[in-house]
Amino acid sequence: MIRHIVLIRFRSDVASDDIADVLDQVVALREKIEGIVAVSTGDNVSPEALEKGFRHGFVVDFADAAARDAYLPHPDHVVVGTRLVELAENGIEGILVFDYSF
Helix, strand or coil, X not given: CEEEEEEECECCCCCHHHHHHHHHHHHHHHXXXXXXXXXXXXXXXXXXXXXXXXXXXXXXXXXXXXXXXXXXXXXXXXXXXXXXXXXXXXXXXXXXXXXXXX
16 A cells, blocks of 8 residues: 655635635545545644644555556546645645655
């Protein structure tokens, strides 16, 4: 299994409804892209104050690396990913991605 972790620093002018909408679109990818086992989204709740501005994130679990690799260029992922970049602070610089196998 591959766990795909994405943290986002949304621009300060992005409405909470827009954030909720794009994160709902992320969750909907599970029904559209084969090999996605689970998707969860959430806001940072850590008391450590180490988030460095990344206040929202999501996790996508894939059956294997091949499923993750098929997801990356998938048209539905590209649409959602493009929207995330548009809403992120400084575009792609406002997004952090970390994958690991488990």
